[in-house]
Amino acid sequence: MLPEHHRLHRRIDFSRTVRQGRRIGRRDLVVHLLLHDDQANGSDPAIRVGGPRFGLIVSKAVGPAVVRHRVARRLRHICACFVAELPDGADIVIRALPGAADATSEELHRQLxxxxxxxxxxTPEGEAGISVSGES
Structure with a gap:
């Protein structure tokens, strides 16, 4: 599971990452990334404990509450796999698209x-040890 200090909680952190960060779209996900080095001086700095922070956006377009919560649980588990690979100053927001409801965990992992x-x-060499299902 994704430890609490690796989660984005404040609305301003989500907004800043989505508006000022870079983004890339995949079939079932949109990934937004903001490195704290990218922020302009004078902006409200977030309190950092260490490590990258992840935020999830899973709207009602994905499905009813049970489906949304399932997608969010899968994404949190997948994000935990990447904590050691990402820089400390990274804020990542993952927006689930409607197709994420039908995607498998492996597909979501590959897309992220x-x-x-x-x-x-x-980098390709840094990804060798990552496994979602516990298989190598």
């Missing part, structure tokens, strides 16, 4: 991995 790679946060 591809999005982070496109944004320059992952």
């Amino acid at each position: 991995q591809a999005g982070l790679r496109k944004l320059g946060m992952l």
Whole structure:
């Protein structure tokens, strides 16, 4: 599971990441990334405990509450796999698209991995040990 200090909680952190960060779209996800080095001086700095922080946006377009919560649980678990691979100053917001409701965990993992790679946060050699289902 994703530890509490690796989660985005404040609305301003979500807004800043979505508006000022870079983004990449995948079939079932949109990944927004903001590195704290990218922020202009004078902006309200977030209190950092260490490590990257993740935020999830799973709207009603994804499905009813049970489906949305299932998608969010899967995404939190997948995000936990990437904590060690990402820089400490990274804020990542993942917006689930309606197709995420029918996607498997492996598909969501591959899409997030591809999005982070496109944004320059992952290298192919750093991804070898990541597994969602516990298989190697």
